[in-house]
Amino acid sequence: MTTPTVTTGTLRVPGARLHYELRGEGPLVVLVAAPMDARSFAPLADLLATDHTVLTTDPRGIFRSTVDDRDRDATPELRADDLSRLIAHVDAGPAAVLGSSGGAVTALALAQACPEQVRTVIAHEPPLLDLLDDREQQRAETEEIVETYLAGDHVEAMRKFLAAANIVMPEPVFQQVFGGERDAQQIADDDFQYRHMLRPTAYWQPDLAALRAAEPRIVVGIGEESGGQLCERTAKALAAELGIEPTMFPGDHIGFAGDPVAFEPRLRDVLRGN
Template sequence: MAHATSHTLHTNGATIHYDVRPATAGDGGHPPLFLFGSPMDASAFATLASYFTDRTVVTYDPRGTGRSTRTDGAAETTPEEHADDLRQVVEALGADAVDLFASSGGAVNALALVAAAPGPIRVLVAHEPATAAVLPDHEAALAACAGVHATYLRAGMGPAMAKFIALTTHKGPFTAGWAEGPAPDPAAFGLPTEDDGTRDDPLLGQNMRGCTGYRPDFAALAAAGTRVVIGAGEESEGEMCARAAAAVAERLGTEPVVFPSHHAGFLGGEYGQHGEPEGFARTLREVLDGS
C-alpha cells in the first residue's frame, strides 16, 4: 500500500485527523473510498484498505477517538456532530465524487451525513448501523443501551463492557425488563473488575446513547442523490445491529446486502479480531461497482 499522508481539520468542537492513501495500481477512474466506523479509529481499516489499491483510500479518527480530540468539553456526541465532521473531511478531499463504507456507529453517522449534506457522495454502504431506535422493540432495546451507559457512569468500564457484549450478541427482540436482568461477570470476558475511575471511553460514554437513539431521516435519504446500500454480516442474523440493518433497508425499500462474517467482518487482526476481510472486500467492491 502507498504511504498515507495525514491531515488535520479544526471542526466545531473537535480537531479531526484523517489519512489519505493514493492509489498504487491506477485508479481506473474510481472515486476516492472513505472507510470509517465509530468509535473505531483509522487503524481498524488497514486490512480492508489493502484490498483497494486501485483507489485513493481515506480513513479517519472520529472525534474523541484516537488522534481526534474534542475541544468542546462535552461528555456525549450526537450523530449529527459526527456527520458534520465527516462532511468537512469529504469537502477537504475536493473530489467530484466520493464513495463511503461505514460500519456500526459510523454507519449511523453516515446516514445522518447523507440525509443532511449528500454533496458529492455517490454511494454509501452502511454496514450494520447501530441504531436501536428503528427496531419494533425499540423501547426495550433503547432501555438496554441506556443501561450500558448508566453502568459505565456508575461502575466503570469492565461491568459496562460486559453488559455491552451481552447486548450486542443477544439474538432476537428485547423483552421489557431485559435491561434489569442479571449483569454478566466482567471476569468471564477477561475484563477488569475494578473501577479505574476514568469516564472517557468513546464507546460506553461518549457515543452509546446518541448513536443507538438516532432515527434516520428516511425522507431526506430518499431525496438524496446518493445510492444508499445497507449491509449485514451473515453471522450476525438476529443480533441488534443486523436487525437494525434490516429495518433501515425496509424503510428504504431495499434488501440488506449480506457480507461475509460478522459485525466487524472486515477486520484482519486489528484489535486481535479476525473476520473474512478478503471476501468482505470482494462483496464491497461488487456493491460499489453496482453489481
C-alpha cells in the same frame, strides 16, 4: 502486495481536530466507524488503495481526533459534518462511504445533510434502535449499560453491551479482551464513547423520506455471520423502511476488520453496483 504510502493529516473543524489518513489514487472511498478508529480499517484500506483514494479517520473525541469540549456529545450530525469537511478538504469527491456500526449512522446522516458529496453510502449494521418494535426495551438496556459504566464497572458495562447486542463471547475470551489493564488512551476513549457517543448514535432517528429520495445510492449491509444479533435486526428494519433488500457481506459486525481479504471483493462488487 506493496503496502501503499499513507499520508496523515489533521483538519481543524468546529470544536475538534480530526486525524485522517489517505492512501492510493482513484475514486474516493471513505471508511468510517464509531467508536472504532482508523486503525481498524487499515488492512482493508491498503487493499482498496491499489485503485482508489481511501480516506480513513478517527471520529471526534476518539484516539487522535481531539475535541475542545469533552462534555459535548458527538452526535451523528456533528460527525457527518466532520466527514463533509474532510471530503471537501481532500478534494477528491464525490465519495463512496462505507460506514460500520456507529459509523453507518454517521454515513446516513451525511447522505441526508450533504447528498451532493456522496455517490454511494453503505450502511453496515447501523444500530438504530428506534426502528425496532421493542425500542423501549432496547433503550432501557442501553441506559443500564451507561449507568453501569458511570458507576465505575467498565467490564460489567461491556458484558451488558454484548448481551444487549446478542453477541456471544466465551468467558475466557471476554476476560482476555476486556478484563485486562487499560492504558490511558483506552480509558479516555471508553469514557467518551459511553458518555457522549453511544446514546446519540443508538437513539438517532433517520429522516426516512429524505433517505428514500436521496441522490446517493443507499446500501444496507449485514454480516453473513450476524444472524440473530441486534444490529442485524436494526439493519433489516432500516432496509424495510427504505424499501430495499439488505446486502450481505462476509463476516460479522466487524467483518471488515476480522477478515479484510474476504471482505474486499464483496465491497468492490457493491461499489460497482453489483
